[in-house]
Amino acid sequence: MNSVTVVGPGTVVVSFEQEPMVVTQGAVAIEKDRIIAIGTFEDLCATYPRAELLDAHGGLILPGLVNLHHHFYSALARGLDPGMPMHDFGEILKGLWWRLDRALDTQTVRLSATLSLADCIRWGCTTVFDHHVSPSCLGGSLNLIADVVREAGLSAVLSYEISDRNGHEEAQAGLEENLQFASDHGKSPRLRSLLGLHASFTVSDTTLEQVSKQRPADLGIHVHLAEDQLDAKLSQERYGQTPLDRLDHFGLLDGRALLAHGVDLGRHDVSRIAESGAILIHNPESNSNNAVGRLDLEAALSLGCTVGLGTDGMSSRMLGSLRAAFLGVRAGTGDPTSGFDTVSGLLHANSRRAAQIFDEPLLGRLSEGAPADVIVIDPPAPTQVTPANVLGHLLYGVSENVVRHTIARGRILLKDFRHTTLDVGEIAAQALAASPALWERFRELDT
Structure with missing residues:
Protein backbone atom coordinates (compact mmCIF):
# COMPACT_ATOMS: atom_id res chain seq x y z
CA MET A 1 0.00 0.00 0.00
CA ASN A 2 1.38 3.40 -1.00
CA SER A 3 1.98 5.62 2.01
CA VAL A 4 1.78 8.94 0.12
CA THR A 5 -1.51 10.83 -0.25
CA VAL A 6 -1.93 13.84 -2.54
CA VAL A 7 -4.68 16.27 -1.53
CA GLY A 8 -5.85 18.35 -4.50
CA PRO A 9 -6.51 19.95 -6.82
CA GLY A 10 -7.49 23.15 -5.09
CA THR A 11 -6.28 26.58 -4.04
CA VAL A 12 -3.56 26.08 -1.43
CA VAL A 13 -3.07 28.79 1.20
CA VAL A 14 0.09 27.83 3.08
CA SER A 15 -0.46 29.73 6.35
CA PHE A 16 -2.56 32.32 8.20
CA GLU A 17 0.18 34.93 8.10
CA GLN A 18 -0.51 38.21 6.34
CA GLU A 19 -0.39 37.76 2.56
CA PRO A 20 0.57 34.08 2.60
CA MET A 21 1.77 32.17 -0.43
CA VAL A 22 -1.11 30.89 -2.58
CA VAL A 23 -0.82 28.03 -5.06
CA THR A 24 -3.60 27.87 -7.64
CA GLN A 25 -4.42 24.42 -9.01
CA GLY A 26 -2.32 23.31 -6.07
CA ALA A 27 -1.96 20.25 -3.89
CA VAL A 28 -0.36 18.93 -0.71
CA ALA A 29 1.53 15.63 -0.49
CA ILE A 30 1.39 13.76 2.83
CA GLU A 31 3.34 10.78 4.08
CA LYS A 32 2.46 9.32 7.48
CA ASP A 33 2.01 12.31 9.84
CA ARG A 34 4.06 14.85 7.82
CA ILE A 35 3.65 17.07 4.81
CA ILE A 36 6.35 16.14 2.31
CA ALA A 37 5.62 18.60 -0.52
CA ILE A 38 3.53 21.57 -1.63
CA GLY A 39 3.13 22.46 -5.30
CA THR A 40 0.88 22.34 -8.29
CA PHE A 41 -1.41 19.35 -8.58
CA GLU A 42 0.18 18.44 -11.90
CA ASP A 43 3.71 18.48 -10.48
CA LEU A 44 2.88 16.47 -7.36
CA CYS A 45 1.00 13.83 -9.35
CA ALA A 46 4.05 13.52 -11.60
CA THR A 47 6.40 13.28 -8.62
CA TYR A 48 4.23 10.74 -6.79
CA PRO A 49 2.52 8.78 -9.60
CA ARG A 50 1.41 5.97 -7.28
CA ALA A 51 0.04 8.23 -4.54
CA GLU A 52 -3.51 7.91 -3.31
CA LEU A 53 -5.63 10.90 -4.30
CA LEU A 54 -7.89 12.73 -1.88
CA ASP A 55 -9.94 14.86 -4.27
CA ALA A 56 -10.26 18.47 -3.11
CA HIS A 57 -12.74 19.24 -5.92
CA GLY A 58 -11.14 22.66 -6.42
CA GLY A 59 -11.78 23.80 -2.86
CA LEU A 60 -9.63 25.90 -0.58
CA ILE A 61 -6.80 23.89 1.03
CA LEU A 62 -5.77 25.39 4.38
CA PRO A 63 -3.76 24.49 7.46
CA GLY A 64 -5.84 22.88 10.19
CA ASP A 359 7.35 21.68 20.22
CA GLU A 360 6.36 21.69 16.55
CA PRO A 361 7.77 24.87 14.94
CA LEU A 362 5.92 24.31 11.65
CA LEU A 363 2.50 23.52 13.15
CA GLY A 364 -0.13 25.64 11.42
CA ARG A 365 1.75 25.81 8.10
CA LEU A 366 1.48 23.82 4.91
CA SER A 367 5.15 23.26 4.27
CA GLU A 368 7.59 20.40 3.95
CA GLY A 369 8.21 18.74 7.31
CA ALA A 370 5.16 20.29 9.00
CA PRO A 371 2.59 18.18 10.87
CA ALA A 372 0.02 17.00 8.32
CA ASP A 373 -2.91 19.06 9.65
CA VAL A 374 -4.82 19.96 6.49
CA ILE A 375 -8.40 20.94 5.73
CA VAL A 376 -10.32 21.39 2.50
CA ILE A 377 -13.22 23.82 2.38
CA ASP A 378 -16.01 23.51 -0.17
CA PRO A 379 -17.06 24.88 -2.64
CA PRO A 380 -14.32 26.39 -4.82
CA ALA A 381 -13.88 30.15 -4.47
CA PRO A 382 -16.01 32.00 -7.05
CA THR A 383 -13.34 34.68 -7.54
CA GLN A 384 -9.56 34.66 -7.68
CA VAL A 385 -7.70 34.03 -4.41
CA THR A 386 -4.44 35.97 -4.06
CA PRO A 387 -2.07 36.61 -1.15
CA ALA A 388 -3.56 40.09 -0.79
CA ASN A 389 -7.20 39.01 -0.60
CA VAL A 390 -7.08 35.72 1.35
CA LEU A 391 -8.49 37.37 4.47
CA GLY A 392 -11.40 38.83 2.51
CA HIS A 393 -12.25 35.36 1.24
CA LEU A 394 -12.09 33.93 4.78
CA LEU A 395 -14.33 36.64 6.25
CA TYR A 396 -16.91 37.08 3.50
CA GLY A 397 -17.19 33.57 2.08
CA VAL A 398 -15.18 30.73 3.56
CA SER A 399 -16.39 31.37 7.12
CA GLU A 400 -19.88 30.41 5.96
CA ASN A 401 -18.81 27.41 3.90
CA VAL A 402 -18.48 23.74 4.89
CA VAL A 403 -15.41 21.59 5.37
CA ARG A 404 -15.11 18.69 2.94
CA HIS A 405 -12.00 16.99 4.39
CA THR A 406 -10.24 17.26 7.76
CA ILE A 407 -6.82 15.63 8.13
CA ALA A 408 -5.00 15.65 11.48
CA ARG A 409 -1.42 14.42 11.71
CA GLY A 410 -1.94 12.60 8.43
CA ARG A 411 -5.11 10.79 9.49
CA ILE A 412 -8.30 11.54 7.56
CA LEU A 413 -10.97 12.35 10.14
CA LEU A 414 -13.56 13.84 7.77
CA LYS A 415 -13.79 12.58 4.19
CA ASP A 416 -16.30 14.09 1.79
CA PHE A 417 -18.21 15.62 4.72
CA ARG A 418 -18.47 12.34 6.66
CA HIS A 419 -16.69 11.53 9.92
CA THR A 420 -14.38 8.52 9.74
CA THR A 421 -13.37 8.13 13.39
CA LEU A 422 -16.58 9.00 15.23
CA ASP A 423 -20.12 7.71 14.69
CA VAL A 424 -21.95 11.01 15.02
CA GLY A 425 -25.39 9.40 14.75
CA GLU A 426 -24.67 7.03 17.63
CA ILE A 427 -23.12 9.86 19.68
CA ALA A 428 -26.21 12.01 19.17
CA ALA A 429 -28.46 9.10 20.20
CA GLN A 430 -26.44 8.52 23.36
CA ALA A 431 -26.51 12.23 24.20
CA LEU A 432 -30.27 12.38 23.67
CA ALA A 433 -30.70 9.44 26.04
CA ALA A 434 -28.34 10.80 28.72
CA SER A 435 -29.30 14.48 28.74
CA PRO A 436 -32.68 14.19 30.54
CA ALA A 437 -31.01 12.74 33.65
CA LEU A 438 -28.28 15.40 33.46
CA TRP A 439 -30.89 18.14 33.23
CA GLU A 440 -32.81 16.65 36.14
CA ARG A 441 -29.66 16.67 38.31
CA PHE A 442 -29.10 20.25 37.17
CA ARG A 443 -32.60 21.32 38.30
CA GLU A 444 -32.10 19.71 41.72
CA LEU A 445 -29.03 21.85 42.41
CA ASP A 446 -29.41 25.25 44.00
CA THR A 447 -27.20 28.21 43.17
Whole structure:
Protein backbone atom coordinates (compact mmCIF):
# COMPACT_ATOMS: atom_id res chain seq x y z
CA MET A 1 0.00 0.00 0.00
CA ASN A 2 1.38 3.40 -1.00
CA SER A 3 1.98 5.62 2.01
CA VAL A 4 1.78 8.94 0.12
CA THR A 5 -1.51 10.83 -0.25
CA VAL A 6 -1.93 13.84 -2.54
CA VAL A 7 -4.68 16.27 -1.53
CA GLY A 8 -5.85 18.35 -4.50
CA PRO A 9 -6.51 19.95 -6.82
CA GLY A 10 -7.49 23.15 -5.09
CA THR A 11 -6.28 26.58 -4.04
CA VAL A 12 -3.56 26.08 -1.43
CA VAL A 13 -3.07 28.79 1.20
CA VAL A 14 0.09 27.83 3.08
CA SER A 15 -0.46 29.73 6.35
CA PHE A 16 -2.56 32.32 8.20
CA GLU A 17 0.18 34.93 8.10
CA GLN A 18 -0.51 38.21 6.34
CA GLU A 19 -0.39 37.76 2.56
CA PRO A 20 0.57 34.08 2.60
CA MET A 21 1.77 32.17 -0.43
CA VAL A 22 -1.11 30.89 -2.58
CA VAL A 23 -0.82 28.03 -5.06
CA THR A 24 -3.60 27.87 -7.64
CA GLN A 25 -4.42 24.42 -9.01
CA GLY A 26 -2.32 23.31 -6.07
CA ALA A 27 -1.96 20.25 -3.89
CA VAL A 28 -0.36 18.93 -0.71
CA ALA A 29 1.53 15.63 -0.49
CA ILE A 30 1.39 13.76 2.83
CA GLU A 31 3.34 10.78 4.08
CA LYS A 32 2.46 9.32 7.48
CA ASP A 33 2.01 12.31 9.84
CA ARG A 34 4.06 14.85 7.82
CA ILE A 35 3.65 17.07 4.81
CA ILE A 36 6.35 16.14 2.31
CA ALA A 37 5.62 18.60 -0.52
CA ILE A 38 3.53 21.57 -1.63
CA GLY A 39 3.13 22.46 -5.30
CA THR A 40 0.88 22.34 -8.29
CA PHE A 41 -1.41 19.35 -8.58
CA GLU A 42 0.18 18.44 -11.90
CA ASP A 43 3.71 18.48 -10.48
CA LEU A 44 2.88 16.47 -7.36
CA CYS A 45 1.00 13.83 -9.35
CA ALA A 46 4.05 13.52 -11.60
CA THR A 47 6.40 13.28 -8.62
CA TYR A 48 4.23 10.74 -6.79
CA PRO A 49 2.52 8.78 -9.60
CA ARG A 50 1.41 5.97 -7.28
CA ALA A 51 0.04 8.23 -4.54
CA GLU A 52 -3.51 7.91 -3.31
CA LEU A 53 -5.63 10.90 -4.30
CA LEU A 54 -7.89 12.73 -1.88
CA ASP A 55 -9.94 14.86 -4.27
CA ALA A 56 -10.26 18.47 -3.11
CA HIS A 57 -12.74 19.24 -5.92
CA GLY A 58 -11.14 22.66 -6.42
CA GLY A 59 -11.78 23.80 -2.86
CA LEU A 60 -9.63 25.90 -0.58
CA ILE A 61 -6.80 23.89 1.03
CA LEU A 62 -5.77 25.39 4.38
CA PRO A 63 -3.76 24.49 7.46
CA GLY A 64 -5.84 22.88 10.19
CA LEU A 65 -7.37 25.47 12.51
CA VAL A 66 -6.41 25.95 16.17
CA ASN A 67 -8.87 26.91 18.93
CA LEU A 68 -7.14 28.42 21.98
CA HIS A 69 -10.13 28.39 24.36
CA HIS A 70 -12.96 25.85 24.39
CA HIS A 71 -15.25 24.29 27.01
CA PHE A 72 -16.22 20.79 25.90
CA TYR A 73 -18.31 20.32 29.03
CA SER A 74 -20.90 22.84 27.81
CA ALA A 75 -22.06 20.69 24.87
CA LEU A 76 -25.16 19.30 26.59
CA ALA A 77 -26.42 22.72 27.68
CA ARG A 78 -28.07 23.30 24.31
CA GLY A 79 -31.78 23.86 24.89
CA LEU A 80 -31.45 23.76 28.69
CA ASP A 81 -33.71 26.24 30.51
CA PRO A 82 -32.03 27.34 33.76
CA GLY A 83 -35.46 28.08 35.22
CA MET A 84 -34.40 31.37 36.77
CA PRO A 85 -33.64 34.91 35.64
CA MET A 86 -30.04 35.67 34.72
CA HIS A 87 -29.60 39.40 34.44
CA ASP A 88 -25.83 39.72 34.67
CA PHE A 89 -22.64 37.70 34.35
CA GLY A 90 -22.62 36.58 37.96
CA GLU A 91 -26.16 35.23 37.66
CA ILE A 92 -25.23 33.41 34.43
CA LEU A 93 -22.36 31.66 36.21
CA LYS A 94 -24.41 30.73 39.26
CA GLY A 95 -27.66 29.93 37.47
CA LEU A 96 -26.27 27.97 34.53
CA TRP A 97 -22.61 26.98 34.37
CA TRP A 98 -21.87 26.32 38.05
CA ARG A 99 -24.93 24.08 38.22
CA LEU A 100 -24.22 22.29 34.95
CA ASP A 101 -20.62 21.47 35.86
CA ARG A 102 -21.72 19.95 39.21
CA ALA A 103 -24.39 17.87 37.45
CA LEU A 104 -21.92 16.19 35.10
CA ASP A 105 -20.96 12.55 35.65
CA THR A 106 -18.39 10.43 33.83
CA GLN A 107 -20.86 9.46 31.11
CA THR A 108 -21.86 13.03 30.31
CA VAL A 109 -18.26 14.30 30.54
CA ARG A 110 -17.32 11.77 27.89
CA LEU A 111 -20.35 12.52 25.74
CA SER A 112 -19.80 16.28 25.97
CA ALA A 113 -16.19 15.88 24.90
CA THR A 114 -17.13 13.56 22.05
CA LEU A 115 -19.81 15.93 20.74
CA SER A 116 -17.40 18.88 20.88
CA LEU A 117 -14.59 16.99 19.19
CA ALA A 118 -16.94 15.86 16.42
CA ASP A 119 -17.84 19.51 15.88
CA CYS A 120 -14.15 20.47 15.82
CA ILE A 121 -13.57 17.93 13.07
CA ARG A 122 -16.64 19.12 11.15
CA TRP A 123 -15.37 22.72 11.22
CA GLY A 124 -11.72 21.95 10.41
CA CYS A 125 -10.21 22.49 13.85
CA THR A 126 -7.33 20.05 14.29
CA THR A 127 -5.83 21.40 17.54
CA VAL A 128 -7.97 22.52 20.48
CA PHE A 129 -7.28 23.88 23.97
CA ASP A 130 -9.98 22.72 26.38
CA HIS A 131 -10.67 24.21 29.82
CA HIS A 132 -12.59 21.55 31.75
CA VAL A 133 -14.52 21.36 35.03
CA SER A 134 -16.67 18.59 36.56
CA PRO A 135 -16.63 18.74 40.40
CA SER A 136 -18.71 15.59 40.88
CA CYS A 137 -16.27 13.46 38.87
CA LEU A 138 -13.07 15.43 39.14
CA GLY A 139 -10.34 12.80 39.58
CA GLY A 140 -9.29 11.28 36.27
CA SER A 141 -11.57 13.54 34.21
CA LEU A 142 -8.71 14.84 32.04
CA ASN A 143 -7.62 11.30 31.18
CA LEU A 144 -11.24 10.49 30.33
CA ILE A 145 -11.28 13.41 27.87
CA ALA A 146 -7.83 12.44 26.57
CA ASP A 147 -9.18 9.00 25.66
CA VAL A 148 -11.85 10.64 23.52
CA VAL A 149 -9.27 12.94 21.91
CA ARG A 150 -7.24 9.90 20.87
CA GLU A 151 -10.34 8.19 19.51
CA ALA A 152 -11.32 11.28 17.53
CA GLY A 153 -7.79 11.75 16.15
CA LEU A 154 -7.23 15.42 17.04
CA SER A 155 -4.52 17.16 19.06
CA ALA A 156 -5.53 18.79 22.34
CA VAL A 157 -4.14 20.81 25.23
CA LEU A 158 -6.18 19.99 28.34
CA SER A 159 -6.52 21.66 31.72
CA TYR A 160 -8.79 21.41 34.75
CA GLU A 161 -10.36 24.57 36.18
CA ILE A 162 -9.06 25.10 39.74
CA SER A 163 -11.48 27.07 41.91
CA ASP A 164 -12.29 27.57 45.60
CA ARG A 165 -15.95 28.27 44.88
CA ASN A 166 -16.92 24.84 46.23
CA GLY A 167 -14.29 24.82 48.98
CA HIS A 168 -10.52 24.61 49.27
CA GLU A 169 -10.43 20.80 49.28
CA GLU A 170 -11.87 20.78 45.77
CA ALA A 171 -9.34 23.41 44.68
CA GLN A 172 -6.52 21.17 45.90
CA ALA A 173 -8.03 18.23 44.02
CA GLY A 174 -8.15 20.35 40.88
CA LEU A 175 -4.47 21.22 41.26
CA GLU A 176 -3.60 17.55 41.69
CA GLU A 177 -5.62 16.65 38.58
CA ASN A 178 -3.68 19.18 36.51
CA LEU A 179 -0.29 18.11 37.84
CA GLN A 180 -0.97 14.39 37.37
CA PHE A 181 -2.15 14.89 33.79
CA ALA A 182 0.87 17.06 33.01
CA SER A 183 3.16 14.40 34.42
CA ASP A 184 1.48 11.66 32.38
CA HIS A 185 1.39 13.53 29.07
CA GLY A 186 4.28 16.01 29.16
CA LYS A 187 5.82 14.92 25.86
CA SER A 188 2.90 13.22 24.14
CA PRO A 189 2.85 14.13 20.42
CA ARG A 190 -0.88 14.91 20.38
CA LEU A 191 -1.75 15.63 24.02
CA ARG A 192 -0.29 18.41 26.12
CA SER A 193 -1.39 20.23 29.26
CA LEU A 194 -1.75 23.61 30.88
CA LEU A 195 -2.59 24.40 34.48
CA GLY A 196 -6.22 25.53 34.57
CA LEU A 197 -7.59 28.23 36.87
CA HIS A 198 -11.15 29.50 36.83
CA ALA A 199 -10.70 33.22 37.48
CA SER A 200 -9.08 35.40 40.11
CA PHE A 201 -12.29 36.09 42.01
CA THR A 202 -12.90 32.39 42.78
CA VAL A 203 -9.31 31.35 43.55
CA SER A 204 -7.94 32.11 47.03
CA ASP A 205 -4.47 33.39 47.90
CA THR A 206 -3.79 30.05 49.60
CA THR A 207 -4.59 28.18 46.40
CA LEU A 208 -2.58 30.53 44.20
CA GLU A 209 0.39 30.12 46.51
CA GLN A 210 0.10 26.34 46.25
CA VAL A 211 -0.16 26.59 42.45
CA SER A 212 2.92 28.84 42.38
CA LYS A 213 4.99 26.45 44.48
CA GLN A 214 3.94 23.22 42.76
CA ARG A 215 3.72 24.33 39.14
CA PRO A 216 6.56 23.02 36.96
CA ALA A 217 8.52 25.84 35.34
CA ASP A 218 7.50 24.79 31.83
CA LEU A 219 3.77 24.49 32.60
CA GLY A 220 1.77 27.59 31.72
CA ILE A 221 -1.60 28.58 33.12
CA HIS A 222 -4.93 28.80 31.30
CA VAL A 223 -7.26 31.23 33.08
CA HIS A 224 -10.26 33.50 32.54
CA LEU A 225 -9.11 37.07 33.06
CA ALA A 226 -11.28 40.19 33.27
CA GLU A 227 -14.18 38.56 31.41
CA ASP A 228 -16.50 40.93 33.25
CA GLN A 229 -16.17 43.73 35.81
CA LEU A 230 -17.11 41.16 38.45
CA ASP A 231 -13.59 39.70 38.31
CA ALA A 232 -11.90 42.94 39.36
CA LYS A 233 -14.62 43.92 41.83
CA LEU A 234 -14.59 40.69 43.83
CA SER A 235 -10.81 40.24 43.56
CA GLN A 236 -10.33 43.65 45.16
CA GLU A 237 -12.95 43.01 47.83
CA ARG A 238 -11.68 39.55 48.75
CA TYR A 239 -7.94 39.78 48.16
CA GLY A 240 -7.08 43.48 47.89
CA GLN A 241 -5.56 43.23 44.40
CA THR A 242 -6.63 43.27 40.76
CA PRO A 243 -6.79 39.94 38.91
CA LEU A 244 -3.63 40.70 36.93
CA ASP A 245 -1.76 41.90 40.04
CA ARG A 246 -2.58 38.61 41.75
CA LEU A 247 -1.29 36.51 38.84
CA ASP A 248 1.87 38.60 38.73
CA HIS A 249 2.35 38.47 42.51
CA PHE A 250 2.31 34.68 42.50
CA GLY A 251 4.62 34.40 39.49
CA LEU A 252 1.98 33.08 37.10
CA LEU A 253 2.10 35.87 34.52
CA ASP A 254 4.69 34.70 32.03
CA GLY A 255 5.24 33.83 28.38
CA ARG A 256 3.43 30.48 28.71
CA ALA A 257 0.18 31.92 30.11
CA LEU A 258 -3.11 31.84 28.22
CA LEU A 259 -5.44 34.61 29.39
CA ALA A 260 -9.00 34.26 28.09
CA HIS A 261 -11.19 37.34 27.44
CA GLY A 262 -9.57 40.54 28.81
CA VAL A 263 -12.77 42.53 28.26
CA ASP A 264 -12.36 44.63 31.42
CA LEU A 265 -8.62 45.36 31.13
CA GLY A 266 -7.18 48.87 31.06
CA ARG A 267 -4.29 49.96 28.86
CA HIS A 268 -1.71 49.61 31.63
CA ASP A 269 -2.68 45.99 32.28
CA VAL A 270 -2.64 45.18 28.57
CA SER A 271 0.87 46.64 28.35
CA ARG A 272 1.97 44.42 31.23
CA ILE A 273 0.55 41.37 29.46
CA ALA A 274 2.46 42.37 26.33
CA GLU A 275 5.69 42.67 28.31
CA SER A 276 5.16 39.27 29.93
CA GLY A 277 4.76 37.47 26.60
CA ALA A 278 1.44 35.94 27.65
CA ILE A 279 -1.28 35.59 25.01
CA LEU A 280 -4.70 37.21 25.37
CA ILE A 281 -7.53 35.15 23.86
CA HIS A 282 -10.45 36.96 22.24
CA ASN A 283 -13.84 35.16 22.43
CA PRO A 284 -16.18 37.53 20.59
CA GLU A 285 -19.28 35.34 20.28
CA SER A 286 -19.28 34.35 23.95
CA ASN A 287 -18.70 37.93 25.08
CA SER A 288 -21.66 39.07 23.00
CA ASN A 289 -23.82 36.24 24.31
CA ASN A 290 -23.04 37.14 27.94
CA ALA A 291 -23.39 40.87 27.24
CA VAL A 292 -20.09 41.61 29.01
CA GLY A 293 -18.73 43.97 26.34
CA ARG A 294 -15.84 43.29 24.01
CA LEU A 295 -12.07 43.20 24.18
CA ASP A 296 -10.58 46.41 22.78
CA LEU A 297 -8.73 44.44 20.15
CA GLU A 298 -7.33 47.47 18.39
CA ALA A 299 -5.82 48.89 21.58
CA ALA A 300 -4.42 45.52 22.69
CA LEU A 301 -2.58 45.05 19.40
CA SER A 302 -1.34 48.63 19.33
CA LEU A 303 0.21 48.08 22.76
CA GLY A 304 2.13 45.07 21.47
CA CYS A 305 -0.03 42.36 23.00
CA THR A 306 -0.23 38.99 21.27
CA VAL A 307 -3.92 38.18 20.76
CA GLY A 308 -5.36 34.83 19.74
CA LEU A 309 -8.88 33.55 19.21
CA GLY A 310 -11.21 31.10 20.93
CA THR A 311 -14.87 30.12 21.08
CA ASP A 312 -15.35 29.68 24.86
CA GLY A 313 -17.66 26.72 24.26
CA MET A 314 -20.13 28.70 22.15
CA SER A 315 -19.22 26.57 19.13
CA SER A 316 -16.23 24.88 17.52
CA ARG A 317 -16.36 27.01 14.36
CA MET A 318 -13.15 29.02 14.38
CA LEU A 319 -13.74 30.82 11.09
CA GLY A 320 -17.11 31.91 12.48
CA SER A 321 -15.31 33.30 15.51
CA LEU A 322 -12.91 35.16 13.21
CA ARG A 323 -15.84 36.70 11.35
CA ALA A 324 -17.46 37.69 14.67
CA ALA A 325 -14.23 39.37 15.77
CA PHE A 326 -14.10 41.29 12.51
CA LEU A 327 -17.70 42.44 12.71
CA GLY A 328 -17.20 43.35 16.38
CA VAL A 329 -14.39 45.70 15.44
CA ARG A 330 -16.57 47.40 12.85
CA ALA A 331 -19.52 47.70 15.21
CA GLY A 332 -17.30 48.93 18.04
CA THR A 333 -15.45 51.56 16.05
CA GLY A 334 -18.31 52.63 13.80
CA ASP A 335 -15.76 52.63 11.00
CA PRO A 336 -16.67 50.56 7.90
CA THR A 337 -13.03 50.61 6.76
CA SER A 338 -11.72 49.00 9.96
CA GLY A 339 -11.16 45.39 10.94
CA PHE A 340 -8.96 43.80 8.32
CA ASP A 341 -5.63 44.79 9.85
CA THR A 342 -6.98 44.14 13.34
CA VAL A 343 -8.03 40.51 12.88
CA SER A 344 -5.46 39.50 10.28
CA GLY A 345 -3.06 37.93 12.79
CA LEU A 346 -5.47 36.11 15.12
CA LEU A 347 -5.38 32.67 13.51
CA HIS A 348 -1.62 32.87 13.03
CA ALA A 349 -1.18 33.72 16.73
CA ASN A 350 -3.17 30.58 17.58
CA SER A 351 -0.90 28.46 15.41
CA ARG A 352 2.26 29.96 16.92
CA ARG A 353 1.12 29.26 20.49
CA ALA A 354 0.15 25.69 19.62
CA ALA A 355 3.51 25.23 17.89
CA GLN A 356 5.26 26.36 21.08
CA ILE A 357 3.34 24.00 23.34
CA PHE A 358 3.68 20.96 21.06
CA ASP A 359 7.35 21.68 20.22
CA GLU A 360 6.36 21.69 16.55
CA PRO A 361 7.77 24.87 14.94
CA LEU A 362 5.92 24.31 11.65
CA LEU A 363 2.50 23.52 13.15
CA GLY A 364 -0.13 25.64 11.42
CA ARG A 365 1.75 25.81 8.10
CA LEU A 366 1.48 23.82 4.91
CA SER A 367 5.15 23.26 4.27
CA GLU A 368 7.59 20.40 3.95
CA GLY A 369 8.21 18.74 7.31
CA ALA A 370 5.16 20.29 9.00
CA PRO A 371 2.59 18.18 10.87
CA ALA A 372 0.02 17.00 8.32
CA ASP A 373 -2.91 19.06 9.65
CA VAL A 374 -4.82 19.96 6.49
CA ILE A 375 -8.40 20.94 5.73
CA VAL A 376 -10.32 21.39 2.50
CA ILE A 377 -13.22 23.82 2.38
CA ASP A 378 -16.01 23.51 -0.17
CA PRO A 379 -17.06 24.88 -2.64
CA PRO A 380 -14.32 26.39 -4.82
CA ALA A 381 -13.88 30.15 -4.47
CA PRO A 382 -16.01 32.00 -7.05
CA THR A 383 -13.34 34.68 -7.54
CA GLN A 384 -9.56 34.66 -7.68
CA VAL A 385 -7.70 34.03 -4.41
CA THR A 386 -4.44 35.97 -4.06
CA PRO A 387 -2.07 36.61 -1.15
CA ALA A 388 -3.56 40.09 -0.79
CA ASN A 389 -7.20 39.01 -0.60
CA VAL A 390 -7.08 35.72 1.35
CA LEU A 391 -8.49 37.37 4.47
CA GLY A 392 -11.40 38.83 2.51
CA HIS A 393 -12.25 35.36 1.24
CA LEU A 394 -12.09 33.93 4.78
CA LEU A 395 -14.33 36.64 6.25
CA TYR A 396 -16.91 37.08 3.50
CA GLY A 397 -17.19 33.57 2.08
CA VAL A 398 -15.18 30.73 3.56
CA SER A 399 -16.39 31.37 7.12
CA GLU A 400 -19.88 30.41 5.96
CA ASN A 401 -18.81 27.41 3.90
CA VAL A 402 -18.48 23.74 4.89
CA VAL A 403 -15.41 21.59 5.37
CA ARG A 404 -15.11 18.69 2.94
CA HIS A 405 -12.00 16.99 4.39
CA THR A 406 -10.24 17.26 7.76
CA ILE A 407 -6.82 15.63 8.13
CA ALA A 408 -5.00 15.65 11.48
CA ARG A 409 -1.42 14.42 11.71
CA GLY A 410 -1.94 12.60 8.43
CA ARG A 411 -5.11 10.79 9.49
CA ILE A 412 -8.30 11.54 7.56
CA LEU A 413 -10.97 12.35 10.14
CA LEU A 414 -13.56 13.84 7.77
CA LYS A 415 -13.79 12.58 4.19
CA ASP A 416 -16.30 14.09 1.79
CA PHE A 417 -18.21 15.62 4.72
CA ARG A 418 -18.47 12.34 6.66
CA HIS A 419 -16.69 11.53 9.92
CA THR A 420 -14.38 8.52 9.74
CA THR A 421 -13.37 8.13 13.39
CA LEU A 422 -16.58 9.00 15.23
CA ASP A 423 -20.12 7.71 14.69
CA VAL A 424 -21.95 11.01 15.02
CA GLY A 425 -25.39 9.40 14.75
CA GLU A 426 -24.67 7.03 17.63
CA ILE A 427 -23.12 9.86 19.68
CA ALA A 428 -26.21 12.01 19.17
CA ALA A 429 -28.46 9.10 20.20
CA GLN A 430 -26.44 8.52 23.36
CA ALA A 431 -26.51 12.23 24.20
CA LEU A 432 -30.27 12.38 23.67
CA ALA A 433 -30.70 9.44 26.04
CA ALA A 434 -28.34 10.80 28.72
CA SER A 435 -29.30 14.48 28.74
CA PRO A 436 -32.68 14.19 30.54
CA ALA A 437 -31.01 12.74 33.65
CA LEU A 438 -28.28 15.40 33.46
CA TRP A 439 -30.89 18.14 33.23
CA GLU A 440 -32.81 16.65 36.14
CA ARG A 441 -29.66 16.67 38.31
CA PHE A 442 -29.10 20.25 37.17
CA ARG A 443 -32.60 21.32 38.30
CA GLU A 444 -32.10 19.71 41.72
CA LEU A 445 -29.03 21.85 42.41
CA ASP A 446 -29.41 25.25 44.00
CA THR A 447 -27.20 28.21 43.17
